[in-house]
Amino acid sequence: MSYTLLIVAGAIVLFFLILFSVVPIGLWISAIAAGVQVGLPSLVAMRLRRVPPNRIILPLIKADKAGIEVEQNQLEAHYLAGGNVDRVVDALIAADKARIHLPFDRAAAIDLAGRDVLDAVKVSVNPRVIQTPNVSAVAKDGIELIATARITVRANLERLVGGAGEETIIARVGEGIVSSIGSTKSFKDTLENPDTISKAVLAKGLDSGTAFEILSIDIADVNVGRNIGAQLQTDQAEADKRVAQAKAEERRAMAVAAEQENRAEVAAMRAKVVEAEADVPRAIAEAFQKGNLGVMDYYNLQNIQSDTSMRGNIGRAAGLEGDEES
Numbered sequence: 001m002s003y004t005l006l007i008v009a010g011a012i013v014l015f016f017l018i019l020f021s022v023v024p025i026g027l028w029i030s031a032i033a034a035g036v037q038v039g040l041p042s043l044v045a046m047r048l049r050r051v052p053p054n055r056i057i058l059p060l061i062k063a064d065k066a067g068i069e070v071e072q073n074q075l076e077a078h079y080l081a082g083g084n085v086d087r088v089v090d091a092l093i094a095a096d097k098a099r100i101h102l103p104f105d106r107a108a109a110i111d112l113a114g115r116d117v118l119d120a121v122k123v124s125v126n127p128r129v130i131q132t133p134n135v136s137a138v139a140k141d142g143i144e145l146i147a148t149a150r151i152t153v154r155a156n157l158e159r160l161v162g163g164a165g166e167e168t169i170i171a172r173v174g175e176g177i178v179s180s181i182g183s184t185k186s187f188k189d190t191l192e193n194p195d196t197i198s199k200a201v202l203a204k205g206l207d208s209g210t211a212f213e214i215l216s217i218d219i220a221d222v223n224v225g226r227n228i229g230a231q232l233q234t235d236q237a238e239a240d241k242r243v244a245q246a247k248a249e250e251r252r253a254m255a256v257a258a259e260q261e262n263r264a265e266v267a268a269m270r271a272k273v274v275e276a277e278a279d280v281p282r283a284i285a286e287a288f289q290k291g292n293l294g295v296m297d298y299y300n301l302q303n304i305q306s307d308t309s310m311r312g313n314i315g316r317a318a319g320l321e322g323d324e325e326s
Helices: 002-022 027-031 042-047 053-065 072-080 087-098 104-112 115-126 166-182 187-192 194-201 226-289 295-325
Strands: 128-133 135-138 143-155 210-225
Touching: 027 053, 042 053, 053 072, 072 087, 072 104, 087 104, 087 115, 104 115, 115 143, 128 166, 135 166, 143 166, 143 187, 143 194, 143 226, 166 194, 166 210, 187 194, 187 210, 194 210, 194 295, 210 226
Parallel strands: none
Antiparallel strands: 128 143, 135 143, 143 210
16 A cells, blocks of 8 residues: 555656646746736647747746736747847837837847847947047148047937948948048148038938938047158159150160161171272283283372372371361
8 A cells, every 4th residue: 555655646746747847837926926927838838839938938027017018929939030039128128218119020120130139229328439440541732641530329220120330330431531631622721620520521421321320420530641742743753764764775775776787787888898899800800801901000000099098198197186286
């Protein structure tokens, strides 16, 4: 009889252990105590769907106490879709306390899009300041200015899904700073009134298509950089110098080629003269053979050549003496 009682007691204990492991009685009691109507079959069905009941019931109790109307099926569907139920409920509570209209569907969509919906609500309530990196721009007088800006932004919950992030804001503001500085005649104007940059950039509506609303753009620092205009002029002058040197070298090469060509022509003419002079003795010999030239005629020809050569030497000597006297 005692063994039978032990078996029955063990079976009862095992039954209650299985019951409490499948049916979260403690969570059900907590929900009932908090005024949230949740049935035990619903909790068991969550177990069967592999949804942890505490991930749904605890945020549901939190939302009910904060006066947020959220259904259990909505939270469960969001969990099954891979969302963070607790963060969404916290965001709904924060938005309600800040008098910000944020429906559950939009909060769930923001969370499923990979954005921190609670942080978005906080940024919407407490604007965030974004520091831009150093932005280099050149004024019309060629002086480089290096500026940094602080951008105060507030999250726009309506455009948070599909809207661009902080990187786009920083890029657009940097582009606006470059455009504003580049349109000034002198860098001194920007140094005297740096607020002109922020006013010009803020008037461009750079927050369109982004998940933020730009509240203000403040120029934090402006420093004078290099004289880009003078550097460009120096580089241009150096380039012009190299081009002139290349053209001069080209002209010199052409002159050398022309001189070499003239020398070749002179050499060819000299060769023809030498060839012609070589024909003279043969012509004289042929004239002797045919009787067209006598001995006395030959001597006279030699005397004329000697006289011509002597006169040429005297003329060259006189020319040299005249050069020395001068």
